[in-house]
Amino acid sequence: MNAPYDIEGLLEEVVTLPSLPDTVAGIMRLVNDPDCELSAVAKAISADPPLAIKTLRLVNAAYYGLRQKVVTIEHAVALLGIKVIKNLVFTATVFDIMKGEVDVFFRHSVSCGVVSQVFATASGAVIAIDSVEEAFLYGLLHDIGKVVFEEFLPEETAQVAQASAARQIPWHQAEREIIGIDHAELGARLAQNWKLPQGFVDAIAGHHDLKQCQDPQYHPLAALVGTADYVCGRCGLGAQEAPVLDTPEAMWELSGLVKADLPAVMNKVFEKLPSVDELMTSVG
Amino acid sequence: MLPGGNAGKLETVAFADGLDVLPSAAIVDVLCIQERAFGDIGLAPLPEMPSEP
Numbered sequence: 001m002n003a004p005y006d007i008e009g010l011l012e013e014v015v016t017l018p019s020l021p022d023t024v025a026g027i028m029r030l031v032n033d034p035d036c037e038l039s040a041v042a043k044a045i046s047a048d049p050p051l052a053i054k055t056l057r058l059v060n061a062a063y064y065g066l067r068q069k070v071v072t073i074e075h076a077v078a079l080l081g082i083k084v085i086k087n088l089v090f091t092a093t094v095f096d097i098m099k100g101e102v103d104v105f106f107r108h109s110v111s112c113g114v115v116s117q118v119f120a121t122a123s124g125a126v127i128a129i130d131s132v133e134e135a136f137l138y139g140l141l142h143d144i145g146k147v148v149f150e151e152f153l154p155e156e157t158a159q160v161a162q163a164s165a166a167r168q169i170p171w172h173q174a175e176r177e178i179i180g181i182d183h184a185e186l187g188a189r190l191a192q193n194w195k196l197p198q199g200f201v202d203a204i205a206g207h208h209d210l211k212q213c214q215d216p217q218y219h220p221l222a223a224l225v226g227t228a229d230y231v232c233g234r235c236g237l238g239a240q241e242a243p244v245l246d247t248p249e250a251m252w253e254l255s256g257l258v259k260a261d262l263p264a265v266m267n268k269v270f271e272k273l274p275s276v277d278e279l280m281t282s283v284g
Numbered sequence: 285m286l287p288g289g290n291a292g293k294l295e296t297v298a299f300a301d302g303l304d305v306l307p308s309a310a311i312v313d314v315l316c317i318q319e320r321a322f323g324d325i326g327l328a329p330l331p332e333m334p335s336e337p
Contacts, residue, residue, distance in 0.1 A: 246307065246310075247309055252307075260304065262308065262311050263315060266312060266316070
């Protein structure tokens with residue numbers, strides 16, 4: 001077994017974290033400016049035609065339920081508003097990063113986004129997010145650290161798979177034993193590098209262990225993503241073949257989902273899951 | 285509702301009276317298995333139920 005890394009050693013010696021494309025980083029800066037104008041956002045997206053096309057295809061996916069077909073970015077921005085467009089641009093970018101991954105991983109990430117959004121709609125907790133649409137992104141990104149491990153540490157990742165299956169231990173526990181850190185810690189660092197808000201960093205860091213959140217105000221958000229991750233595993237939509245351990249009851253309670261409402265909430269999840277494949281192909 | 289499913293069936297889950305005492309994970313497990321058993325959703329094989337709630 002290789003000597004375990006700590007995160008600084010790993011980043012110094014082995015891993016180069018992927019950067020956000022310049023145009024996307026620019027759009028993110030723009031939409032975070034309270035004085036930015038809709039036309040400026042539309043112009044920035046349109047200046048990157050592949051990104052504009054992918055964003056439009058997402059906008060028109062049945063998942064978003066628009067009654068009219070949207071054919072221009074200007075129309076999309078005016079119709080949906082800057083917050084939703086920001087989420088869609090970011091979704092299209094993350095989809096691009098994940099498309100090279102094995103199908104089962106991509107499907108898990110998209111499914112977790114869908115379930116996170118359903119849960120955010122149903123949650124009675126104070127979830128520190130801008131909108132329920134944004135919850136999709138938290139679920140989509142929660143396992144992004146695995147993409148980096150797979151690219152830079154393929155042999156260790158294979159060992160993780162073997163250890164997890166042979167000893168029936170959770171994937172992240174096997175990562176910590178074999179690599180020294182887990183995908184949640186690495187993914188949180190990636191979110192920091194991308195200058196995403198602290199909520200993203202903590203939702204990714206804490207989705208298996210709330211103690212890994214830096215700011216307790218994001219515990220409900222991390223709990224919501226952790227429970228969505230669990231539900232995906234139980235629905236046969238896990239990230240890989242690995243044991244799905246029960247999510248602690250405390251995490252369920254923090255997520256703000258009420259037990260008596262779970263049948264209705266799960267009905268919504270079952271209704272939404274068929275849209276996963278459509279979303280996956282929408283930016284192909 | 286998933287393809288081939290049976291709309292509305294989950295509202296009639298038999299253990300509804302015990303919802304407040306079952307662990308949430310166990311509730312979800314039963315719902316998932318019920319959906320997949322009756323709804324034919326065509327996903328991966330059913331997961332094993334946990335040995336302890």
